[in-house]
Structures are given as structure tokens and as C-alpha cells.
Amino acid sequence: MAKIFIVEDNPDIIHSTTQELNKWQHDVITVNNWQNIANEILATNPDLVLFDITLPTFDGFYWIQEVRKHSQVPIIVISAAEIDTNVMHAVAAGADDYIMKPFAMTVLLAKIQALLRRNKQTADAEEIMWDHNSFNPLTNILTNENGTAQLTPTEGSMLQVLLSHRNKTVSKEQLLQWLWQGGKYLNENTLNVNISRLRTKLSTIGLRQCIHTERGLGYRLVENNE
Template identity: 65%
Template sequence: MAKIFIVEDNPTIIKTVTTELNKWKYTTITVHDWDHVDTEIAQASPDIILFDITLPTFDGFYWINAVRKVCQSPIIVISAADIDSNIMHAIAAGADDYIMKPFSTAVLLAKIQALLRRNQQAPSNEKMIWDNNQLNQLTNELTTPAGIVQLTPTEEAMLAILINHLNHTVAKEQLLEWLWQGGKFLNENTLNVNISRLRSKLAIVNLKDSLRTERGIGYRLVTNHEK
């Protein structure tokens, strides 16, 4: 079964979450050394990472940034920091979703299962092409004439959807439906920040202008002749 790495220092929350996840036969792993969280996660190679924001030594923002350099597993932020800027900061750093404390374990489980289903689905095509660019759906790598960029699972999933609808606008509601079960437990800002993060990755390989925002509607990936 899937491995869930829990980055949390509250024993009560750890016990609650591990008990619920173990019921569903998920393997749970917790932090042993708060000075080397990124190393422990890289060695564990989990399927999902649950991250608190307020932690010993360094905060969750620091560790999410560090983890994204060594691991591309989906990250769900679990935090009492209910300020929108904190949530968006976590998403911008590399998180894929979030849930606020106090939280329902049923909602957390639904989020975990949604991300697992999305990431375990076998892609119809291992490699997707648009113009001279190639997206590898198995490695989450985008190869372009300007270089190679590593995407997170959510960034890869968004780009794959946009490639499948090349030169056509994909509504925000459709993206939420395909990526996060209709966004039932999400603020639309989560989608916007994930799109912004994808656009930043595209900018690294000179493709920022390929991703268009259709204000109030959605997003469109365009080919060179449409620019």
C-alpha cells in the first residue's frame, strides 16, 4: 500500500492521523531528526507527504522548498495557520493541496485518495508533444530546446490537460474537477497559485508566453504559430 510521510510535531495529531490511515492499510512514517527532514523524506520515497507549517528548527515553508529539490511526491499542508497568505505561500513553495486544523479525518483521507488515484493512473501516452517540447508523464520532466525542467505531479497533470486541449481554453471548473475532485474542499486560489507556479517553470525554458490566462474563464496553452 501507499506510504504517507507525516511532518508534524504534535503527538495527538500524529496519533489521530496514523490511526486513521493505518485503518486503510497505508504505511505511515514520521520525522526522527528535525535537522534533516528533507533527507529522511528522500530516503523514504513516500507516495504522499503531509506537512505542518509550525515545526521545530525550521518552519514548513523552509522544508517544503528543501523537499522539492529531492522529492516530487504530492504534498498536503495541514496547518492551523488559516491566513490566506500562509496557505498560498505553502502552495507557491511546492505544496499541492491543504487542509485546516481542526480537520476532519474523512476530508483528509478524501484528499489523500484523490491525489493517489491521480498519480497512480497510467498515462495514455508516456510522452506528450507540443511544438518542439516533450512532456514525460512518467518522470514529470519537460524537455525543450532551451533545456529540461522538473515538474511536480500537479504541475505535470495541469500541463498534460492543457496539451490535450492545445490552443483551446480549459475552464477553471474543469481543471478543478480533473485535478482535485471538483475542488470540493479547495479555494480557487489554490488553482491560481499552481498555475502561477507552472508558468514560472515554463519561464525557465522560455515558454512563459505559451500559457495564457483567459480572464474569468480559464487557461490556454498555445503553439508557436498562435503566439
């Protein structure tokens, strides 16, 4: 059973989603104060957040960024907006996955279970060392002599996949399969944005060049910035 926070102002969607999640014995929390969304999420410490984009106050992108300043809770964005024009913005803001309205409840449940399962596997993993770097899968914190980088759950999972295949090329198809159930509900652009965001965070501790792009093949994590 998980605790799921729903940031949505449509009462019909709240009702139907809550009913379905309750069937799976998940607890559901909703917004009380639209001016204080981020603090409410932090105070309740949910296992996962469902975020609408169009909200009574600031949009979902703003609130996701506010949450990400203090929490790495898995986030799924739910929006009626066109996926091609908004998925990049959602991912850049810190979302881990994306679904469009109207959506089938089975698809939403599949995404929720995938993120919860991935998070549990991450929490059970041991600290990973390579070169002079240390990655904690539980906190998604990467540390070396240059400082620390806080990764999101998706970025942390992506780094773990690349680390487990160190110096080997991991295809985009493999990453989509391992991270997003084959990418059935995501496109390759989402993966590219996540890689770019991960590289940006790695660059803050001197690791910008550790992920190589193998053109037409995929990505490879190398040691010592080869």
C-alpha cells in the same frame, strides 16, 4: 497500499492520523530527527507527505522547499494557520494541496486518495510531444532545445489537462474539478498561484507565453507561442 510520511510534532494528531491511515492499509513514517527532515523523506521515498507548518526547527515552508530540490513527491500541508494568508505560501513552496486544523479525517483521506490516484494515472501515461517539446508524465520533466523544466505533480497534471485540450479554453471550474475534486476544499486563488508557478517554470525553457489567460473564462495552451 501507500507509504505516507507525516511531518507533525503533535502526538495526538500523529496517533489519530496513523490509526486512520493504517485502517486503509497505508504504511506511516514519522520524523526521527527534526534537524534532518528533508533527508529522512528522501531516504524513505514515500508516496505522499503530510506537512505541518509549525515545527520544532524550521517551519514547514522551509522543509518543503528543501524536499522540492530533490523530489516531486505529492505534499499536503496541514496547518492551524489561516488558509487565506498561508495557502499561497504553501503552494509557492511546492505543496500540492492544503487542509486546516481541525480537520475531518474523511476530508484528509479524500485528499490523500485523490493525490495518489492522480499520481498513478500520471505514471501510467505515455510521453507527450507537442511542437518541439517533450513532456514525461512519469518524471514530470518537460524538455526542449532550451533545456529542461522539472514540474511538481500538480504542475505536471495541470500541463497534461491543458495539453489534452490544446488550443481550447479550459475553464477554472474544469481545472478544479479534474485536479482537486471540484475544488471543494480549495479556492480559485490556489489555482491562480499554481498557474503562475507553472508559467515561471515554462519561462526557463522559452515557453512563458504558451499558456494564455482567457479573461473571465479560463486558460488555453497554444502552440508556437502564438
